[in-house]
Amino acid sequence: MKMQRSIMIAIAGMAATFFGCRQAEPVKDFEKFQYDYSIEQLHGEFSENMMAKARNDLNELNEANRTGKFRGTLESIDTHETPDWYLDAKLCIFYDWGPYSIAGYGEKGWSRARYPDWYLARMYHEYQDDHRLAWGEDFQRDDFLPLFTAENFNAREIVDLVKMSGARYIVPFNKHHDGFCLWDSKYTRRDAVDMFPGRDLTAELVEECEKAGIYHGFYFSVEEYEYPMIDEEDELYIRYWSSSLAPDNAGVVDEAGEIRGAFSGELHNRMLSGKIPVRDFIDEYIVPQAKDFIDRYDPDILWFDGEWHRPATYYKTPDIVAYFYNRAAGRKEVVSNDRLGIGTREAHGDFYTSETDEVVERMDDPWEENRSMSESYGYNHTDSLENYLSADELIQMLVRIVAKGGNLNLMVNPDGTGKIPQIQVDLLRELGSWLEINGEAIYGTRPYEKICDNTQLGQPVWYTMSKDSAYAYAIVFDWPRSETFICSGVNIVWETEVYLLGYDKPLQWVDTGRKSWGMSARIPEEMIGNPEARPCKHAWVLKFEYDKRNEFGN
Template identity: 35%
Template structure:
């Protein structure tokens, strides 16, 4: 028997780590707090002077009122002039904001009734109005407007009683029109006259004399559980110099035995929304397409705006069903949901937002055990099955949450950890349910009468099974015919108790070779992982198609087989080849689409972009030599604007494309052209007719005036 391989990964805070230094390496070694990983659901609060006008075009951010107001010709610019007159400045709202009906105890009760475990308050947005008693600046709610330390009151309410809420601060690193930051006085957008920046001091060094001291005020004066920065995109990390403050924050918490979290937007490196720095990633109005082992938190409003927008009708708001489904989906992929509310200027929470929160709380009261304290499983969902299901796990219990009522039967995967003694129940119903395997080996559960709403949790537990191991693989997702791929199989005990030794086997289709570097993993403690080398070789004559390897695991008396998908594909002939596009916008060159990175996130620098607007925009690649071509895989953007990549043509030619006009390019002699009307996916596969050859491949929009943006293009063919 080959010896087992084990790499220990101690559970967070099992023993006190050394003091943190203000370096990237040290700060990135900080573990994700256990409470943050367990709590799953928090409330974001955007409340400021922008809550006085409380207006923005539908689909925009009302908290950006001042910025939009300063854009001539914008809807907000026109709205402000018509509503308040051109002589009314934004700082008038600072003084008009009274918060006279703010009841922090009522807010906290609502958050608890919603099932939230923490909140993040905008201590200061880009407008510069601080919601605490700042000694650094008089531009705050004690010296202006409400005349109250709003942050202090809310934090005090959250920390009353036994069921305390974790309390955090959002803090904008920059301010749109602070003269100490911009180097110039703000102006009236209608007259051009200079206007004062109420309450804020003029300092010589914005970061050293203003921003960092304010961050220290929040940390030292309010002892927050979370620091959540924003505005980091404006400057490099070397400008913000946040590392020292973060190190002090971590060390202060360490000395007191407190666990704290810092969002990646506090920027010690890139500060991109999906950058794996500090404690967690912060995608905005976006959800990961699959499990991301690096902790993340998705933030969004119930409608589109974070701040209260009186211009958003009810139909712009997510329904309670959509919100519950989003929470379930996010948690299954190792994420948290930070759901935003936008209170009105008087401190009341809009009734529609309140009701949505209470509906989520009612669902969590019945089904919360499938959310709180869980972790992700081998996979997030049941793809390709008849039911829309998400999985979570807690020690020896697997939860399968159906986002829609499945009818008389719920169909789950063949790889579920079940045996003849497994007990399946539906939360809120109680009685054990009968189940069996169908001809495909899938677990089919006979459901009870429908009880509850929004989503339905099925609890799967087996007597004597105290922990369920999680597997993941770094093996490439595809292999060429006759090719070999290698990687590591990681077996993790995500539970709170030790897991027994596990025997491993690996099976592959006939003619394949698949080997594991170890056939046994020794007992794993909580949070420990074993890494085992894995190597797979495909036959030279194999047909390009999806295939499946079978990973067998026997832990105690429980045997399961997990599918490891592996696609046989022809080589990507475009990787690293010279690429061009009709124009370049926003410093996003054509070469990004041939670098092998399919992330599709603009902030991570993984997408191309032509000028905006552009007529019949195109992108093309030179493969270096003519080759038989099978097709093209096209990856769309994931962060926004995916609807632009539709109604396009994919063309191949032996000769370079020389015409910008689509009709002339696609009908030129020797050109093979395929029209795609639907929106491209991640990826979308476009097949060429049999016998197609070419050296040059172009993608071109049929739209007369849209920019073109691509995440990745992979041209498949035989070399």
């Protein structure tokens, strides 16, 4: 690792500063971070070589798309089929972690969620006063980088946690909007190998995923808050993602809405260290960087983000997706999300991505709910028990999402050292224990003819169905107050058996209606009034043979 690492010990204590404590004293005793190469030096020594590599990678990508099944258009990639493994998996761990996790703070904004993973932008805008109070008047973005130690990041333990939770795939935040890469990228020096912690964190995690048979994804922001660019006179300027992230004197310069601002070595060498200037942000940086990752780490999932200001044709995401598909053809089945450009969500890609606001109706197309166990996307010092889901709520959320045909992309938010909050570990353990008994009603299922209903006493019941339509599952959130499970939506083959998952004897049952089908199944005698005898906690599953031809219904 080629850099200066001399940082005063006093800086480590800053990571414990909580924004809830408004009277915190500014931290003054720290040494400013300075990378080995300034942005001006990177421009002079590395830009031309990197842009030449980019042209080569872009040519390779275009050639693969010219000769492969898929072309770099939305129409072409829309012909790709979402693989069964993704539809069957149902649960993912969304590993939201990066240098922003050091600050660990986010206020609630326009949605119900908080976004600590946006801190490295908001410290210069709406969080500016709080940032100065907690970290000091002159503490800049890149002064966080030496604190990104990853001392508690252990890829094997992470994969063990994924398996324990019952998740079948993981999507780590390989590059968020600040541009710091968790892999050894050849298109930047702003990565975990060239900077801190001096390790290829992605390679470590991919190796363990492949050993364990866990699908792994590539989260990749197609935008960055700021990026150093080269103009027609070979001078540097700053490209801003949007006007809200740019200073007042920056201006719109083209029809794509790119915002230009003046380059300041004094400021930007403390904000954008390691970013190598280019002339074309998309062709010489975004597209070749994504291709390089795909070539080196062979992900199973492409998970784009940051696309909402400009069209897919601008970001050339269809070209990246087509390359991803063509490269995987004949080897394995892969999947890409819908965040390709403005207007593409729920219209293109292999699955739709919902965020915080859970889909309320069954969707015919594949979809995924992205949700934290707390209110926060990224580690948040201010999270408390009050804003975390309970184990009941977490399991019920998974059931609701699966019943409506979706997957749950469940966020895990480690701190800057890589340590996962114990409450998240405990919740994942509870979830995994429940799935160990009831996973048959979750994995590999499809929506039933009815999403949900209530028992006669108003207790919620949700339904799923095996993908061959042979069996269906009634998932009861509240243990009955009576001695029976009453599920009015059950369409069952007459004189077949009903089972409570986790209990190996069939239950006695009768039909419950004259005008419509339903079922009343008797609770085993040993479980009446004895919670310890129940097969699990949180929710209970009745398995029945589905009358898919409705031969026995009215």
